[in-house]
Amino acid sequence: METPYLNTPPPPEELGAMTRGNIEAALAGESQASQKYLAFAAVARDEGYPNVARLFEAVAYAESTHARNHLSVLGEIGTTAENLKAAWGGETFEIDEMYPSYRAVAKLQENESAQTTIRYALKAEMDHQEIYDSTLKGVEGKKDFDESAVYVCPVCGHTVIGKRPGYCSQCYTDGSYFREF
């Protein structure tokens, strides 16, 4: 029982290098577990195990709370302006360095599916980079993002603001499959 901290995630603290490294590794582990369980839930539902699917989703959510707690201790939850900057920075690294390097290796090694999944991600990160950039400018002028719908392709992650597209410009999936936020 830890009543003094009731109902709050653990706050940031000054971390020794070893502990910081461990919390970062734990954040990576929890994030991957959460995402895996969501994928496993979809499989369970397809196989006719709706209750196993629900269990996977609940546990995925539990891992998300752990990821959030670790992120909080690391001091990586800032104001929205700071968070948009961090998000933009992550997308930029993926576009400028990470995915081009990975794509080059997958091409060299003639791994076709790997090239496809890398291309899908790279293209969508470009959408995200631009969206975060313009949203950050709005927030710096104290403006919320407007009320436009956001559509996401459930195959490749292509992200569109405004109108539902007829089909996905990256992977040609029919627009009716796009998920609206």
Added chain:
Amino acid sequence: MDPGLEKRLPKSEDLKAMTRESLAAAFAGESQAAEKYLVFAEQAEDEGLPQIARLFRAISFAETQHARNHLRVMGGIGATADNLKAAFDGEAFEVDEMYPAYEEIAVTQEQAQAKRSLRFARKAETDHKWMYEQARERALEGKDVDEQPVSVCVVCGHTVIGDLPDKCPVCAAAKEYYRTF
């Protein structure tokens, strides 16, 4: 998943070692981005920016599709009984080795909040481990698990099947703080 979508997703393939390494790193990156954006969405909501919160959730969903695609190409998505085994193994590693080792170092370095975040996670992973073990036994007999509520503490991730406790036994959060699946 809709069979129309299923056939569009990148397939698993025989991967060369370097390409596999690239995809494993990309999966870690996408998973962390997806989780971070969910946390950033909550922060935006707290700041009275609901549209930015919605945007973060949409982009988080896009990263989830990338994570799933990378995982598929690596052959990381199997039948439910296999997925439950993989999930069990991941939890067992965290409970038996990872979190105890990290906690030991956090204690040595006197990092109270890091220790708290690690302990919350280890406690919940202990529950997840046996839940997955029991679900796997059922799945191997071709049976779903029972239709009982699964509830998760929003603060620490404590996971309980069936009736809710009055208070979270791990972090003492009130019953109202559980999310039920």
